[in-house]
Amino acid sequence: MxxxxxxxxxxxxxxxxxxxxxxxxxxxxxxxxxxxxxxxxxxxxxxxxxxxxxxxxxTLAAPVLELREKLKPELLELIKQQRLNRLCEGTLFRKISSRRRQDKLWYCRLSPNHKVLHYGDVEDGLESPPIESLQEKIPVADIKTLLIGKDCPHMREKGAGKQNKDVLELAFTITYDMEEYCLNFIAPTRYEFCLWTDGLNVLMGKEMTSERTKSDLDILLSMEIKLRLLDLESIPIPDAPPVIPQPPSNFNFCYDFSHIEQ
Structure with a gap:
């Protein structure tokens, strides 16, 4: 054959x-x-x-898709809180001078009440300085815009075209006080870049747009739906809810207990 x-x-x-x-x-x-x-x-x-x-x-059944949409707001709120908590912990950033030297470090963190950004230069080796030691402050209410990548002022300076692509993907800037001043960042990793840009967008009342948000949301949705469907394992999920039957013509079959109470 x-x-x-x-x-x-x-x-x-x-x-x-x-x-x-x-x-x-x-x-x-x-x-x-x-x-x-x-x-x-x-x-x-x-x-x-x-x-x-x-x-x-x-996962593609209509009831499951409906459940996903109902869970999204709650899980997005959880991601927002995680981003703000991370900003409160703070991050050590590297400073790029006009000579492109990368030997200076500075620290930035959000106040516990989410109203002020504290930042300042730190000595090498100091990973998490107390918030009281950071002398510079920016009220969150004064932040106007968030710029990323090639739109950042420190990426448009003379010679910035020669910047490494990896550095360009880690750059972001906030403008504040009627957009006359700006604070420039170079995130240590792409992960930190996503956390900070998401957190700053949350502070400004905007949506989180990083790829990390989508990834975190997908993971949380998958885990939550699996937990909700544990009791339905091996049971087929219909595409549509069952038809609700018509009410009975009368309710005479109900027993009246009111005379007992009297």
Missing amino acids: RATQEDFDKVMQVVREQIIRTLTSKPTSLELFKTKVYALNYSEILKLRQTERMHQEE
Whole structure:
């Protein structure tokens, strides 16, 4: 019995899936890679496909999508609080001078009442200075705009075109006091950049726009929905709620207890 092209394509698809799924687990050696590939046989792949298909059907069901929308405001509020708490802890930033020297450090943190940004230069090695030691202040009410990347003044200076792309992606600026003054930042990591730009947007009453917000929201939604659906495991979720029956023609079947109370 000769194998058809369709059979050959199915075999190649399984082999490809074996390799991709094994590489996703990041094996640390060639031997471990071979072991995992051999363990991931055709029957195991079929089980994984079925599980993933059931999970996808559950997450795309209309009631689940409706639940996601109801959970979003609560979880977004949780993310906002986390961002503000992180700003209150503060971050150590590096200062780029006109000569592009990166040897000076400064610290910025939000006051516990979320009304003032405190900042100031710090000595190398001082990771978390007390808020009282930061002499410079900016009232949050005076912050006007948030600029990022190439729109920042310190990225538009002479020679800024030669800036490393990684530095450009970490730059942000706040303008304050009728937009006449600005405070320039270079975040230590992309993660800190997302936290600070999100937190500053929250302080200004705007939406959080970083990729970290989307990632955090997706993770929280996934976890919350799984917890809510634990009691419904292996139970199919309908696409629409059941039809509500018509009320009975009368309620004479109800027993009147009022005469007992008398």
